[in-house]
Amino acid sequence: MLYREAGQFKTSYAADQQLFPIRQDRIGVLLLLAAAFLAVPGMASEYWFSAILIPFLIFALAALGLNILTGYAGQLSLGSAAFMAVGAYAAYNFQLRVEGIPILVSFALAGLTAAGVGVLFGLPSLRIKGFYLAVATLAAQFFIVWCLTKFPWLSNNSSSGVISAQKVEILGHIFESPREKYLLVLTVVVLMALAARNLVRTSTGRAWMAVRDMDVAASVIGIRLMPTKLLAFAVSSFYCGVAGALYAFCYLGSVEPDGFSLEMSFKILFMIIIGGVGSILGSFLGAAFILLLPIFLDVGLPWLAELFHLPFSTATVSHIQTLVFGALIMFFLIVEPHGLARLWQIAKEKLRLWPFPH
Amino acid sequence: MNMKLETLVIDPPAPTRKIGGVILDLQNISLRFGGVKALTDISFDIREHEIRAIIGPNGAGKSSMLNVINGVYHPQEGRIVFRGQERRQMEPHMAATQGIARTFQNIALFKGMTVLDNIMTGRITKMKSTFVEHALWFGRARQEELAHRRKAEEVIDFLEIQHIRKTPVGRLPYGLQKRVELGRALAAEPSMLLLDEPMAGMNVEEKQDMCRFILDVNDQFGTTIVLIEHDMGVVMDISDRVVVLDYGKKIGDGVPDEVKNNEEVIKAYLGAGH
Structure with a gap:
């Protein structure tokens, strides 16, 4: 009863194919956007912006990028963090070396640079699939980080490749406070x-999904595998590259190549596995889960320990935190292997009838 | 715009079924995988608008033959003449652009996608808009999506699967999946349709439905149909000509009655001692 589609008649294909065909989805998304753009900036503290909301949005964007490649086009990749690094360093270099280039343009160019590198490392996907492809993208991960450390030109000769992002200035306005940076990241x-x-x-997405689900059939109905897969690599790396640029310019301020580690790539991969492979919403849910849960446990566990007068040291609490985090991941994967996005979908289906039995 | 009206405006073209000239000529095709001879020196032709069956015991090379026709396999020897032109290098996706569509023996649908998306994917060669237009929902993207949706709905109406258009195909029963796969092939508006055991594993009613759809496709759209099928009743009923393969060699070719009385065919099916 709470999530009713009944009575919403579509009288044209245009109405049936709009972005959010169901009325309550439309309203929900608009409310969410209104909250994110209007309510949150007024309410959240500086800590919330710089430690929670901005990294959440940036990682959600990176997860979205990986989801396009892995979830929609079915090409497993372990190089997302490296493509973020390409984005971060490219944006830095464009700012540094091109006189008067607008920051948004350098973000876009950073994305395109990452897309180019992504296509290059996507070439093996034409021959190999699945886990073997994942190993090939692992090469991207190590090679790019090595490259950024090895060639000082890329980091303007700074020691160990650390770069400090330039000021974020758009139309003469400098985005300095966490709130302003949040709004910029949110918009992007x-x-x-x-x-x-x-x-x-x-049809772009359908071609990707067709290649994912059954590549022989896809080619027989006229989808050319090579351009389709490479496009997925390009678009995915573009998203990761922009996320990397935002990561450097709007979140950390200064980054080093080793910061974009394999661990970070895995973190992004876990986000889409937990959130939902092949779902845009899932990228956001997964990013929220992976980033927010540790913070939540950080605050919640000591509080619980105190409540029950348990003699836990801080070290024990942090161990327990890791345990609980791992256990929750396993729990979610067993209960719903298709991720949080599927849970949400199931909830919506149930809410069609609930509280009535049928 | 009223959707009801839109979908009802399909005027079935006047029956065009009149068998024409040779559209595809296969001459002395031999296909080997290493030392295994899949096809040996096979020649036959397919005429426009006919229903041409390929039969034979398991492992006779029937599916390999279809794979040769639509460019998945490349025969080592032989000539393939399609619409008067000899075919040279061929990639599978090129067959689609030339108007050859097919279904598979083991259903090869895109399981994660809905029925509608599967059928829309069948029209992919007819779409011109680029991914940038798609991302921005700009230019040709919107127009094309709507125009092709309309075509996809015609296929959905034709196959009577309106009620499941938004269902992910993985959830559908086997018989319906076969029908959706036919729909995906039809969505490309092919001039030649290759069907690899479209009725395998179906019950009698489902088979009858499938036969009706195949005959209707042939009759209404004039589509040339190449059919692999094991159900001899069906084959003899609906096909115009039958070619029989055994161990990669052609052992019979002709109208159903001829083939039925061919000594070698009987031997291949029932054994030499019969």
Whole structure:
């Protein structure tokens, strides 16, 4: 009863194929956007912006990028962090070396640079699949980080490759406070998420999913495998590259190559596995889960320990935190291997009838 | 725009079924995988608008033959002449652009996608818009999506699967999946349709439905149909000509009655002692 589709008649294909065909989805998304753009900036503290909301949005964008490649096009990749590094360093270099280039343009160029590198490392996907491809993308992970440390030109000769991001200035306005940076990141992420949604509901997305589900059949109905797979690598790396640029310019301020480690790539991979492979919403849910849960446990566990007068040292609490985190991941994967996005979908299906039995 | 009206405006073209000239000529095709001879010196032709069956015991090379026709396998010897032109280098996706569509023996649908998306994917060669237009929902993207949706709905109506258009195909029963796969092939508006055991594993009613759809496709759209099928009743009923393969060699070719009385065919099916 709470989630009713009954009575919403579509009288044209245009109405049936819009971005959010169901009325309550439309309203929900608009409310969410209104909250994110209007309510949150007024309410959240500086800590919330710089430690929670900004990294959440940036990792959600990176997860979205990986989800396009792995979830929609079915090509497993372990190089997301490296493509973020390409984005971060490219944006830095464009700012540094091109006089008067607007920051947003250098973000876009950073994305395109990452896309180019992504296509290059996507070439093996034409021959190999699955885990073997994952190993090939692992090469990207190690090679790019090595490259950024090895060639000082890329980090303007700074020691051990550390770069300090330049000021973020758009139309003469300098984005300095966490609140302003949050709004900038939010805008970029929302626009790119909408673009991703458009991509996956049109023939580009159908071609990706066709290649994912059954590549022989896909080629027989006229999909050319090579351009389709490489496009997925390009778009995915573009998203990761922009996320990397935002990571350097709007979150950390200064980054080093080793920061974009394999561990970070795995973190992004876990986000889409937990959130939902092949779901845009899932990228956001997964990023929230992986980033927010440790913070939540950080605050919650000591509080619980105190409540029950348990003699836990801080060290024990942090061990328990890791245990609980791991256990929760396993629990979610067993209960719903298709991720949080599927849980949400099931909830919606149930809410169609609930509280009535049928 | 009213959707009801839109979908009802399909005027079935006047029956075009009149068998024409040779559209595909296969001459002395031999295909080997290493030392295994899949096809040996096979020649036959397919005429426009006919229903041409390929039969034979298991492992006779029937599916290999279809794979040769639509460019998945490349025969080592032989000539393939399609619409008067000899075919040279061929990639599978090129067959699709030339109007050859097919279904598979083991259903090869895109399981994670809905019925509608599967059928829309069948029209992919007819779409011109680029991914940038898709991302921005700009230019040709919107127009094309709507125009092709309409075509996809015509296929959905034709195959009577309106009620499942938004269902992920992985959840559908076997018989319906076979029908959706036919739909995906039809969505490309092919001039030649290759069907690899479209009725395998179906019950009698499902088979009858499938036969009706195949005959209707042939009749209404004039599509040339190449059919592999094990159900001899069906084959003899609906096909115009039958070619029989055994161990990669052609042992019979002709109208159903001829083939039925061919000594070698009887031997291949029932054994020499019969």
